[in-house]
Amino acid sequence: MDISSLLLTESEEQSVNLTSSWNFETTPETPQFPADIIYQILRNFQYCRSSLCKFLQINQTWCHISLIFLWNCPFSVSLKAKNSVLLIRTLLSFLSEQEKSELKLNLTCYESNISKNSTYNYLDYIRVFDLKHFRLSILHWISYLRNNNDDDFFSDSLIVELNKIYKDIPINYSTVNLASEIISNMLFRKCGNNGLQHLVIEYDDIITSNYVISKNIIYLNNDLPKLVNFDFHYKLEGNFDKNLLIDRIVEMFEIMTKSVKNLRWLEANIEHEEHRLPKIGKALVEFIEEQNNLEVLGINEFWMYEESEIYRRICKSQQKSLKHVRFYGMCNFKELIKGLSECKNLITLELLRISKYDSNIIPMNDELESKGLSIKNFYTCEVISFDAPEITNYFIQIINMSNKNLKTLTLTHVTPDIIKTLVKFCPNITHLSIYFTFYFDLIPDLLSVLLTSLPLEQFLLKIDNENSESTIYTQDYWNKIAKSIPDSVIHLGIDFKIEKNMLDMFLKEFVVQYAKKNNNLLKELGFLWDPKDFGFISHSNLEDAKKFIKIIGKVEPFNKPFYDIKLNIPHKKDHLLSSFLSCKKG
Template identity: 20%
Template sequence: MAAKLPSETLQHIFNYINDTKTLYSIIQVNHDWCQNGIKFLWKEPFRNDIKLKNHIMILPILLAFVNYEKVLKTLENNNEPLLEEKEDFQSLSEPLLFNYPYLITHLDFHHLSRIILIFFKKSQYFKSSNKQQEREGSQITNPNNKAIKDSKLVFNIECCLSMVLNIPASRQSLENLKYLEIGSNFLKLSILENLSKSCKQLKTIQIREENFHVIRQSFVSLICNQNRLENLIIFGNGVGNSPEGYNYDATISEIFSTLKTVAHSLKKLEISDVFVRDKEALKGLIQCTNLSTLHFENSFISPGNFQWIALAELPRLQCLKLIRNWSSDEETTDSQHNPMEEIFLNKRKSSDLKELSLKNFKMENFKLLEPVSSNCRNLVSLSVLVKTNEDISNISSLLKNLSTLEKLELSTSGPFTYDINTETIIDMAKILPKQLYYVNLIKIIDRLDDFEDFLENCAADLKYLYIEFSIYYFFKVDRHIEFVKNWSQKNGKETRLLNITWYHVNLEWC
């Protein structure tokens, strides 16, 4: 039957198969299935979830596409191009059924470099062919050998990858690359320079970098050269290291200036561990009319940049996450105002939000939750840091008019909840939406007895409940376990997970 299916149908089927084992099984049906399945197996060949031994088997296949005469010529002539511009993957050492390099759309350079090292370590080129070589090899690997102790082995992954990426044939194979993720711990300047020339169709760019001033021009060029970039994810150097010098602010501002170039297609912007101090840095958000996810975490954001977030209409924004950020303004240090408030005064933007997370420990809420409770009426997921009874009251006001909520997470910033009354939490439990199935409370409830009151009064149809207590009492929990069993039976629920200790409760129902 498979042989009778048209190619378009087979391609459609394989588009929805993500399980590698299933693909391996299906392509054994016949040649037609194999032709359509093989390209999906090779889309992302170097993934973390594939065993190393399978990766090592893949590398020789790719090496068959290398013209070794050109490689030797390059080494002899000191970086002369490996292939002429007019050449392609046609002169192979042996015939192959598929042009595998052109099937690759996703590359993980961090994982790939690790695989290459292991491959060459196990390769026949590193095995001794006679006893003399074996004796020499044993001397080399001997940890007591002083010559080895005083020497160094340098493996410049940047140079290796840059040389590979600079091959015209490699540039051609990267033309259709859709996803690019580059980690830290190695220099990436020349790699980004080569990628910016080859990759024009990236949908996702994810980078982790400590020295943005080094890669400034090449990274900006990479972003600006994309035709349909949808996801931009940037991880910086961490809040513990305040960046000074190296024109850090100007560098970050220039990177964010690329938002204007990709605004027509950008759907997700995620920034972590970055200092955004230039007042004009986030001005480009105004043009990002297709942005659906905006996520800032563990970052410094100046009040002026919060204003740009507020001014941007972002008509398609559905997910807003502001987590562990902080802001300061020397002129308004005594102001009882949270700079994020203005974001939620825009009713059009707030009313369309489906997922909202506000957990900024270094910033006071003040009146932040008032516009949230008034305007965010279509939330499916809500995660909030609460500090006072007023915060709980605002959330309760929101819950009364929020019939769409499915997930609720509340946490406090300190070890105790002296500013939050248990009665306020119990009252909130009574008005939880019926369809709410996930509740996570961190140090909101004091102790186990209060947990029983919360569960007894809970109006939601829970499937998951996690509570971490703010006050620990060392006593037996048998009585509370029995309470949960009786409550579950009374409400027609089958318990899948029942874990109660003196410091937390973790419950799941079918």
């Protein structure tokens, strides 16, 4: 069986050409590395399936270790229909005869004569399970069966395939649920001694959300004790029974609370027009309190405004382990800050989608006066900040309490008072992204005050000046901004409206001169647009800039943080490598 074809997207499939019969005889040119060295090499390619599939051909050791990474998360992407069918059929070959009979009994189009002829026990390598992509693969497979195993069902166009599948969805609801339940239960039971470590549940726009929280997830508590990472992103829609869906989510958290105790990463984001879902909030908080070593937490503020003790309970239960926190749509700043001040190892605070604020929650500075925050990264995005002095005050409070700890700052809400606070309390910022939506006439002066004393390595400036008065944006205006950039900056990004001739001058007279003066320290310059495409910069000035600046191109989106939170869940290398001989046939 061509294992590589099971795990590739369309573009990756085109770059790999493996035959079903492999020659594992090592050529004289092949380096002879110990297995643990090969393992370390391939870890660098663990997210590049096309490369891993090429490594399959080198020899048997490389093949085996490549499979460890390839099968770590077989449903990490949306596969083409053909690949989905092959993958599901491979997994079905590991079903017991009883499970095959049960599936045949309830799915008449299923042929249970698939024999297990695999060289390796792929189930032993599965550590990550993405329910959405798994169910889409099941839907591919069932649609294929209902088309009488006709290979014409497979199309070169993913769009055509999806159109065929959409037609089958109404008759496949119950079938998909049943097949998903049987196969996923089998997967979890047989995924090796180390068990499932990462579970992903996302809202699925093809198989409607009414079925995503199905009983095969709710009753999997006995198969999830090794779970380390749980991503739950869901959307409650108005065309379904809201109370039923809420009850299912609550039941899921309540049952997982009994067996899942060692999460290190929890992300629970539920979109709903009412925002406040206290039943879910209560179950979620109790689930969090049962965790022994939670490091990364991202959640909505589900609970009601008056339930202020929720923050204290969350933070107290994880005060020694919590390192990265992300809140969606949060508004009770005071209680949040009080709770986070108890977390002594906190590194990152992210506040996303801040659009409403409860004016009844009054700041009490005396409660926070003696407290501090250990955060090094403070990141805000999607802040609708007009006429919101309370948000300004709490941002100032967070910055003040972070003090010299703060190294990375991304703000989409900037005022003169916030700038003054940064200057006074935060001298160690190295990565700065700021987004001005007001105070356009003050920006050059504010930047001159803020930037000159900072040891900046990375600076992104965004100004929402598309509709503002253009008369203030003179050459002197931009010159002053350019001169405020400290000599330490290595990566510079700009995102604002500027006249073509002024941008050309800005690049030639200040950015290039800046690079020359600092011995080519500036390695990267990013624009909102591609300067080559729209003629914002003359060809000669652009070529001259390239002599001193290594990378000139488009700036990264503003809402992408400088830091990258990744929880490294290592493979159990010793177990997997030691099983190398035992997992082979013969």
